[in-house]
Amino acid sequence: MAKLPPNHILKALHLQGLSDQQIADQYGVKRQAVNKRLRAMDIEQKPEEAQAAFEMLPWQVKTLQYGQGTHHTAYPYESLKLYLRALLGDETLTNRQRADAARFERRLLAHPGKVLVYDRDTEKGFSWQDREPADGSLIIRWPTDVPKPDKGMELLELPTKPKLNTPAS
Numbered sequence: 001m002a003k004l005p006p007n008h009i010l011k012a013l014h015l016q017g018l019s020d021q022q023i024a025d026q027y028g029v030k031r032q033a034v035n036k037r038l039r040a041m042d043i044e045q046k047p048e049e050a051q052a053a054f055e056m057l058p059w060q061v062k063t064l065q066y067g068q069g070t071h072h073t074a075y076p077y078e079s080l081k082l083y084l085r086a087l088l089g090d091e092t093l094t095n096r097q098r099a100d101a102a103r104f105e106r107r108l109l110a111h112p113g114k115v116l117v118y119d120r121d122t123e124k125g126f127s128w129q130d131r132e133p134a135d136g137s138l139i140i141r142w143p144t145d146v147p148k149p150d151k152g153m154e155l156l157e158l159p160t161k162p163k164l165n166t167p168a169s
Helices: 007-016 020-027 031-040 048-055 075-087 095-110
Strands: 114-118 126-130
Touching: 007 020, 007 031, 020 031, 048 075, 075 095, 075 114, 075 126
Parallel strands: none
Antiparallel strands: 114 126
16 A cells, blocks of 8 residues: 655655645655645645746756755755746745845856756756757756756746846845
């Protein structure tokens, strides 16, 4: 019989941005079982923009690796997701999250020759590397073995001017 993982693992999967359905599919349970456990743990559901930002990224980011580092909380990855959420109009972002998203955008504007790259086999996982012709105008290096989606790619295009406002302190 299928069952959910321990609470700490369930929380980590949720914080990574997996939807209740994705977690349910991974453990062979119903979506409602995941939702019920998360509510019992007093964990709020993420806004739609958070899920959309997570789903547009092509990487299978390392989350649970006993005895080894994980990458799902790496600053560049978190900042990228906040940036995408801000572009999607997520009104639930805190001022600090908005400032982090704006800082990420400023970095993109200041270093247009760099792209964010993910390599799950490295210790840090994420790094900024020189742009290659295959990167086009994307802000991330898209894995060659992952098909690009038909829509939503414009959010991953290098901005030419600021789109986000830095919140007042």
